[in-house]
Amino acid sequence: MSALRTALAEPERPKDLQIRFIALGGSYVDVIGPGHSSDKHRWTCRGCQETSDRPEQDCLFRIRRGANDHANLCRAIPLT
Template sequence: MPTDTSAFTEPDRPANLQIRFLTVGGSYVDVTGPGYSSSKHRWNCHGCKERSDFPEQDHLRRIRSGANDHAGLCRAIPLS
C-alpha cells in the first residue's frame, strides 16, 4: 500500500492560478492573476496568510521571485 508523503492536503486550485509553491512548513503559496502579460498578480500563503503588497503593480515574472522567496522561508503549517 503506498504511503502518503504529506500530512497536508493540497488546497483547491483557483481558476486563475498561475504558479503554486510548496513551503518548507508543508503549506502552499499561490500566485494568481490573469496571465503572463498582465500586471495584476498577487501571491497568497495558505500557511501564515501573508500576501503580496501591491498586486496591481506586479507582473508574473516579478512576483514569482517574491512568492518563491516566501515559500523558502515560511514554516507555518496549514490549519485547515
C-alpha cells in the same frame, strides 16, 4: 491516518492560479492572476496568510520571485 492525509491534502486550486509553491512548513503559496501578459498578479500564503508586499499587483515574473522567496522561508503548517 486519515487526519494526516487531510492535513497534507493540496487545497482547491483557484481558477486563476498561475503558480503554486510548497512552503518550507508544508503550506502553499499561490500566485494568482490573468497570465503572462498582465501586471495584475498577487501571491498569498495559505499558511501564515501573508500576501504580496505591495498593495498594487505586478507582472508574473516579479511576483514569482517574491512568492518563491516567501515559500523558502515560511514555516507555517497547513491548517484545515
